[in-house]
Amino acid sequence: MVSYPVCLNISNERCVVVGGGEVAERKVISLLECGAKVILVARTLTPALREMRDAERIEHRADDYKEEYLNGAFLVIGATDREDVNGTISRDARKRRIPVNIVDDPARCTFTVPSVFRRGDLQVAVSTGGKSPALARRVREELEKRYGPEYETFLEIMGTLRGKIVGRGTPWEDNRALFESVLDSDILRHIRDGRGDSVRRIVKDLTGEDMEVEF
Secondary structure: OOOOOOOOOOOOOEEEEEOOOHHHHHHHHHHHHOOOEEEEEOOOOOHHHHHHHHOOOOEEEOOOOOHHHHOOOOEEEEOOOOHHHHHHHHHHHHHOOOOEEEOOOHHHOOOOOOEEEEEOOEEEEEOOOOOOHHHHHHHHHHHHHHOOOHHHHHHHHHHHHHHHHHOOOOOHHHHHHHHHHHHOOOHHHHHHOOOHHHHHHHHHHHHOOOOOOOO
16 A cells, blocks of 8 residues: 655644553644644653643543543544554544554554654654564664754755745746855855855855845
8 A cells, every 4th residue: 555645733632542552642742832722642651751741741641441532532642552542542433534543553544654753843754564664763773964054054944935936037047047056055054154254145146135144
């Protein structure tokens, strides 16, 4: 099966996680980072999950899993250590046509979660279709070394620059040529070295735009 890669906007969406261990903890953290409204179903929690509950960052249901906890869910993640419970979660979610991920059990998933790293708005995801999370993590770590923190600043510059250039009303082909000229320059090296004056000069020379650059 070939999966269809997609980035979901889950801000303020109701996302249910079943399980209170370390795996569930990681899933909850990643959902919160994306602005989700997390409902956690588990009788016992890790210390970190208890802190999140006490700080009211998550809603906690101190109970065993019941199908009613899927009411209104945008997606659900099963992260328990009981195969029978995970199987029930998967069946209930599929019946309701709610996207479901059962950790380490691709056959019971309608979506899998890739290994991800971020540089500001740059997000890189690596997936092996659930066949080898270890390989996905290894590839992600290699990419993290290749795409360092300078890419966050670079993307902020490119976002601002895009607004300025598109606002000129010039043809799309001309705009693309300008963007590619910046991409092909040595601007990333100057960002990495903290040379703001050089970055501004490159942008000005290639696009004609004056920009304030902060590091």
